[in-house]
Amino acid sequence: MRSPFFKPSPSPSRSPLRFTPASSPMRHTLSESLVEENINTAESLIAEWDPSHQTSSSSSSLYRDRRPEAKQFLKSVKDLQAAMHFFVKENSSSDKLVRAQFLMQTAMKRLEKEFYLILSTNRQYLDPESISTRSSSVSEGDEDDSEDDLNFAGSGSESLGTPERTSPLSSATVMADLKAIADCMISSGYGKECVKVYKIVRKSVVDEALYRLGLDRTLTHSQIQKMDWELLETKIRCWLRSVKFAVSTVFYGERILCDHVFACSLPIRESCFGEITRENAIALFDFAESVGKCKKSPEKMFRALDMYEAIASIWPVIESTFSYDSSSAVRSQAVNALVKLGDAARLMLADFEVAIQKDASKLAVPGGGVHPLTRYVMNYLTFLADYSDILTDIVADWPVEAAVPDLSSDASPISARFAWLVLVVLCKLDAKAERYKDVALSYLFLANNLGYVVVKVRQSALRYLLGEDWVAKQEAKVKQYVANYEKMGWSKVLASLPEAQPAAEMTTDEAKDTFRRFNAAFEEAYKKQVGWVVADPKLRDEIKVSLAKKLLPRYREFYETHGAPLRRDTFREGIVRFAPDDLGNYLSDLFHGSEGSGSFSSGHSTSSSTGSSKKGRGH
Known part of the structure; x- marks a missing residue:
């Protein structure tokens, strides 16, 4: 088919060219001229921003100083790509191909520099907190928005190459700039250079964020297990304050940014995100696992439960943020931490029960008051009851071996576990009551201690775990202990008085x-x-x-x-x-523990006399 611009001469002698329809050389010539024109246009802009030239452009930024040219610059790169494809297909030995390749290399150096400048100088727009709270609308596939974000108000009215006053930047604009550059470099075959810059800069951002949180990522298992508990507890408190922010803000924000910037390539964004966060995330959960492996003691129980609860509460975020196959090690480390902390909690709970059973204190509390063991156990259990949701998971497959009296048969495993621990301490108190030589005092001791147990249960989450029926049964036992005390302590006094008997x-x-x-x-x-x-x-x-x-x-x-x-x-x-x-x-004046606070008068008294009244009562 002939070109509409070609008109053959009617006489061969009038034209220096011989027309051969089969070869159509003029069509190729025209295409080359159009491609060359595109190369010339691209060269004028790319050369101006050549970072190797000692000009003002070498220290300036395309996206910062003359943003309207940024879109044209990317278009020039696309034109160069088209030119290179044309020459590779039509004339691979053309010097124009070499020229286009050289311009492409120059353009990529400029874009690599721009990419670095945007990442390093716009951290206020790319900090994890800003990114993580952004709307999920900035996600892969928003190419139209990315293109629009390159434009500025009034940019169409100003000549190309003239710096203009731009509207304030935003996270969306900066992210769109990064995505546009990444798309361009990757499609041009320079993804490796782009990814390298991104990993270096963003890895430093994540490292700095975790450092500011106070997280120590250098501790080894051995160091943690040998650490003094007071110091380790300080580090645990820091970890507890930081872990949610680290996962839900730092790592999650990095995932959003990485997915957006490299939306065009799943392997690239998976590789980038994994390399940037994996080491820090594993260290974060490795610390928790190491704490779970430390020597166990009841006072460490609550910190272990705090850490377990912290990880469990953000588990959905962990799963979604580290969903890539390359991030499976992070998910596994978080699971390992939960397992070790759960095992530690079960072991400490078992040790706590054994400690109650082995309590060998022979102290008979003066006056039959509340025993220190009762106070310690019940205060411990009331605090523990606040973790009932977490403990429900931990003891789900750890049933109480014996039947627990006063508890409904359909009680949950966690309720049965708490009721069992209370029963253990009450049995221990029964044995301690036998140390009192006065039977009345032993009953008063039991009433005091069981009454303390009931009050603690009613005032805490234990009430919901043990149930109203359990509480009512214990209150009835307290009343029975009181009745036994009255009978043994005051029967002689009551027996000294006659029953209703006429005076005569x-x-x-x-x-x-x-x-x-x-x-x-x-x-x-x-x-x-x-x-x-x-x-x-x-x-x-x-x-x-x-x-x-x-x-x-x-x-x-x-x-x-x-x-x-x-x-x-x-x-x-x-x-x-x-x-x-x-x-x-x-x-x-009774039951205040003030022994000897009063005395009896030797003389008789009347209801109005103070001579026989007890003096010095300590009220």
Whole structure:
């Protein structure tokens, strides 16, 4: 087919060229001229920005100083690519191909420099926090947006090559610039140079971000296991403050940036992201695994659970951020850390149970108060209950071997585990109660300690783990212990008073003997019990009210019937030593643990007299 621009001469003698339709040399000539024109156009712009020339362009930046030319520069590169393809196909020995290749190398050096400058001088727009919070709309495939971001307001009205006042940059603009350069260099066969620059700069950004977080990535397993616990705990606290930010912001932001810049090539972005983050991410979770391998002790339990919870809470982000096959080592390291921390928690929980069972303290708490073992165990369990969600995962396949009384049969494994630990300490307390020689005091000790357990359960997350039925059953046991204490501690006092008996049926001598027996029994009970303790104010008041209800009405009835005559006749003998109100005062002084805080008057008293009232009561 002939070219429309070619008109053959009617006479061969009038034309120096011989027309041979089969070869069509003029068509090739025209194509070459068009390609050469494109090369000339590209050369004028590329040469101006040749970084090897000692001109102002060598220290300036295309994207910073004359951004409108950036789009034209990329177009020139595409034109050079087309020219090179043309000459490779049509005339591979053409000197124009060599010229185009030289221009391409020059252009790539400029783009490599621009790529580096954008990465290194725009960190405020490329910091992980800014990137990670950006809209997910900046993702692979947004090529139209990338092209638009190269344009500036008013750029069409200004001549090419004239610096202009640009609108403020943004993360989206900077990321679009990087993507445009990366696309151009990769499609031109210079992806290796582009990737090398990107890895170097972004790796330093990630290193710096983690350094600022205070994470020590140089510690070995041996160093961690030999480290003093106070120092190690300090490093664990730093790790706990930093791990979520490191994963959800630093690594996640780097993944977004890498995926966007190298959207045109999955292998490249996978390789870049892996090389930039893998070492730091593995070190981050390796520290947690090393802590899980450290020597176990109950006080270390909570730090292990904190670390387990921290990793578990960000596991979806870990999976999505390190989803590449090249990042599988990071996911594996995070899983290993969870496994080791979970194993450590189970072992420390088992050790905690053994420590309770082996407690050999022979201390009998003065006054039958709350035992230190009870306080330690229940405070430990209340803190532990705050980790019930995490512990549910850890003990899911670790059932309690024995049946736990007072707990429903369908209780969860974690509920059964807590109920079992409480049962272990209560059994230990039963044995400790036997050390008290006074049976009444042993029951008061049990009431005090079980009451403390119930209060701690009600005031913490243990309430939801053990359930209201369990709590109600323990409260009933506390009441039974109190009833047993009252029976053993005050039965002699109550027995000294007659049951409801008419005054006429008791002689004066019988009344005197009754008062003497009551005085002796009450004084004995009071002197013995004034040093006893009920730590819980509510339980203390309940016991006092219960004693008063049992004792005062019977004494008041007897006192009103026989007390008045005897007070007149036996003043010196001190037969009637207590008025009913005096008994109430003495009872109110019990269970504060202030042994010997009061004394009894040797003279008789009346309800209005202060002579027989106990003095010096410590209220």
